Amino acid sequence: MRFLINGQSVESDVDLRTSLLDLLRDHLNLHGSKKGCNQGACGACTVLADGERILSCLALAVQYQGREITTIEGLAEEGNLHPLQRAFIEHDGFQCGYCTPGQICSAIGMAAEAKRGMPSHITRDLDTSLVTLDRDEVRERMSGNLCRCGAYNGIIDAISEVYVEAE
Amino acid sequence: MNPFTYARADHAEDALRLAEPQGAKFLGGGTNLVDLMRETIERPQSLVDVTGLSATIEETSAGGLRIGAAARNSAVAEHFAVRTRYPALSRALLAGASGQIRNMATVGGNILQRTRCTYFYDDDGSRCNKRVPGQGWDAIDGFNRIHAILGASSSCVATHPSDMCVALAAFDSVVHLRSARGERAVPITEFHRLPGDTPHVETVLEPGELIVAVELPPNPIAQRSTYRKVRDRSSYAFALVSVAAALQIEGSTVKDVRLALGGVAHKPWRASKAEAALRGREATEENFRAAAAAELIDARPLRDNAFKIELAVRTITAVLQQLTEEAQ
Numbered sequence: 001m002r003f004l005i006n007g008q009s010v011e012s013d014v015d016l017r018t019s020l021l022d023l024l025r026d027h028l029n030l031h032g033s034k035k036g037c038n039q040g041a042c043g044a045c046t047v048l049a050d051g052e053r054i055l056s057c058l059a060l061a062v063q064y065q066g067r068e069i070t071t072i073e074g075l076a077e078e079g080n081l082h083p084l085q086r087a088f089i090e091h092d093g094f095q096c097g098y099c100t101p102g103q104i105c106s107a108i109g110m111a112a113e114a115k116r117g118m119p120s121h122i123t124r125d126l127d128t129s130l131v132t133l134d135r136d137e138v139r140e141r142m143s144g145n146l147c148r149c150g151a152y153n154g155i156i157d158a159i160s161e162v163y164v165e166a167e
Numbered sequence: 168m169n170p171f172t173y174a175r176a177d178h179a180e181d182a183l184r185l186a187e188p189q190g191a192k193f194l195g196g197g198t199n200l201v202d203l204m205r206e207t208i209e210r211p212q213s214l215v216d217v218t219g220l221s222a223t224i225e226e227t228s229a230g231g232l233r234i235g236a237a238a239r240n241s242a243v244a245e246h247f248a249v250r251t252r253y254p255a256l257s258r259a260l261l262a263g264a265s266g267q268i269r270n271m272a273t274v275g276g277n278i279l280q281r282t283r284c285t286y287f288y289d290d291d292g293s294r295c296n297k298r299v300p301g302q303g304w305d306a307i308d309g310f311n312r313i314h315a316i317l318g319a320s321s322s323c324v325a326t327h328p329s330d331m332c333v334a335l336a337a338f339d340s341v342v343h344l345r346s347a348r349g350e351r352a353v354p355i356t357e358f359h360r361l362p363g364d365t366p367h368v369e370t371v372l373e374p375g376e377l378i379v380a381v382e383l384p385p386n387p388i389a390q391r392s393t394y395r396k397v398r399d400r401s402s403y404a405f406a407l408v409s410v411a412a413a414l415q416i417e418g419s420t421v422k423d424v425r426l427a428l429g430g431v432a433h434k435p436w437r438a439s440k441a442e443a444a445l446r447g448r449e450a451t452e453e454n455f456r457a458a459a460a461a462e463l464i465d466a467r468p469l470r471d472n473a474f475k476i477e478l479a480v481r482t483i484t485a486v487l488q489q490l491t492e493e494a495q
Contacts, residue, residue, distance in 0.1 A: 052241075055198070059271065063194070116245075121261045127250070145265075
């Protein structure tokens, strides 16, 4: 099977039962994406597939051949952290850090969804394609990423600094 | 997870041919099936990946919408025609799962997702007639606050977990199926079965039959519709009770109404009794409540879920009140 991970083409003939998460962690030595619940409840395994956030624990690797997969390891450019990575450090967006790679990948996908006009459960008006991201919208849209340390305030601060326009 | 073979289908005929061997299952986004396979509750011998089949959302000649079964939940939720003409469907999808799961899950898979009853999942410790036909059940005498109050049986009290299907049921949507014998169309309200004494048979789908599309008929009333979901936390949780509703008022009279409930039964529950009780009546809170109560009159609570009866009545009433206010 041939995969495209963080801009690099890699070949790995894994068992068909291998999840995208296990492919990354156990076969490609990319340990950034985390295995929390391994059943789609926590979001720690979130990666981007063609720019869309998905749960790599519920994804069979075989289905993602040829898709452009981006993990936390692929976000920094030329040694410079992604602005959201810097914001998480700045705002203490973590304690133990286990959920952080998933939080960051999820937030990047979330911001792209909002930018193209995807409404959320709390968006009042469905008739417009303009979405104003505020802190409540960010909280709702990030509900698939749990943080057992409870660092949510720092997480929302970090995401807001990068993606929420100042009021 | 048990071993399986895998093949990717390029079109529906391809998928049907690949799924001919016994033990084959169609694979969409995998958000439910992969989890169930990991728990060895599902043990397919081969998977036929149908995510490459039609995912288009297009106008029908009748003036409705046809949604390819491989369309992602997020793509349907954000489609402008869905948002403006069937807002309850968009809101139902956005109330379901998480952003990540909505990007993966397909429409076909959403319809065929299985119950989140904890006894169904507890392969090692619990009896479940749905998991092992004839085994018996632990849910009916167990912790059952999330379970069914309508249409359940002495064999099974599980609920269908979909939000999307509740909105589809309110709008008389039709599921288009394809098999080696040809095509057929089944109303979504007749697609899922009540448990009876065969709770493992959840739909009218025949072996090897494939969902290819869902069709929303033209329905002007759907423009004034919404979806409300009551759950244990405000996001990323399954419904205790949910309501999809559309309301058309002329003067102060209910000209037409559509109501469907989620979280209360083995299938998305079209509230036909409440609808009948409301048509032609004054649009008042009192009448809304009476109609809701008429629907719930057949409800049979279990040890822990009697609260759902009053919750359903209140939620129906509140949603109809909201739609009345928005119409004014």
